[in-house]
Amino acid sequence: xxxxxxxFFVLLCLINLTNMTLLNGEWNGFALWLSTxxxxxxxxxxxxxxxxxxxxxxxx
Numbered sequence: 001x002x003x004x005x006x007x008f009f010v011l012l013c014l015i016n017l018t019n020m021t022l023l024n025g026e027w028n029g030f031a032l033w034l035s036t037x038x039x040x041x042x043x044x045x046x047x048x049x050x051x052x053x054x055x056x057x058x059x060x
Contacts, residue, residue, distance in 0.1 A: 001049045008042035 012035050019031035 008038055
């Protein structure tokens with residue numbers, strides 16, 4: 001799970017770095033849209049894979 005979340009983080013950083021260096025900030029809206037999409041996807045992945053202790057305990 002940590003590897004996938006790390007990949008999401010690296011992609012977010014690369015999007016911002018590419019927008020500022022290669023594109024000279026001309027695609028800010030598109031970069032923000034991609035960053036927001038990756039953030040939502042990473043959050044959804046985290047919520048789906050999270051296993052609270054209360055769900056793993058047996059109920060008697």
